[in-house]
Amino acid sequence: MIPNLNLPQDAVDRPLAAFQRDYVDGQVTGRHQHARVQLLYALRGVMRITTDRAAFVVPAGRALWVPAGEPHSVGIVGAVAMRALFLRADAARAGPEDVTVLAASPLLRELILAACDEPLEWDERGRGGHLAALILDEIRRAPSLPFGVPEPREPRLARMAAALRADPAIPWSLEEWAAEVGASPRSLSRLFRAETGLSFGAWRQALRLAEAAALLAQGMPPARAGAAVGYASAPAFGAAFRAAFGMTPAGVQGMRGG
DSSP states (O other), X not given: OOOBOOOGGGTOSSSEEEEEEEXXXXXXXXXXXXSSEEEEEESXXXXXEEESSEEEEEEXXXXXXXXXXXXXXXXXXXXXXXXXXXXXXXXXXXXXXSOEEEEOOHHHHHHHHHHHXXXXXXXXXXXXXXXXXXXXXXXXXXXXXXXXXXXXXXXXXXHXXXXXXXXXXXXXXXXXXXXXXXXXXXXXXXXXXXXXXXXXXXXXXXXXXXXXXXXXXXXXXXHHHHHHXXXXXXXXHHHHHHHHHSSOHHHHHTTOXX
């Protein structure tokens, strides 16, 4: 049975409620779910959120929208200052239906911080009500970002995924992986598309770029981050990163927060 973390923010009679907690490097929350939608945001550090369908790397300056009842776990990379919002069902209509990484605007960041200073049962006709209205407007406007990587469940694919998460720079071809896990290249190719919606090559690139984003958010120089995940040159890494995320690798470092 998946535990519900019954926080006061899950039940308060307000459209949204703020939550704040600081974590140390290496902490893991364990698999759980909440009765309300969560918007997870880190002022600093990197969160790794895993659901049953995908894994997400969420650097500082980005937010993760987690629907109500969605089982997930949170892993902490570096010291993370987490700030979160819990949204009642009516307010949650401002956001997407699925787990999604959102680009949090500077205004949304400040609004989240301001909401954390409000009491749990804030004045709906006062400052708290004005903050909530602005927060929902900013959530509606927030672009989604492809920081999530589909999580394959088939045992052979899961072995490959675990190995590549541990070392994204492994250069093996699909044929070499097929020999390693005891399957034909054709079977692996078919399984990857069926389980993730991506070819093996596209999935590996998505994984490499997400892992590079985590390294960049921790302060690693772009050239080193690209090399660490398997890119042979800094220009190739920069071009792939911009195509995927709409920003340069240096842009992620600029969102590190403090």
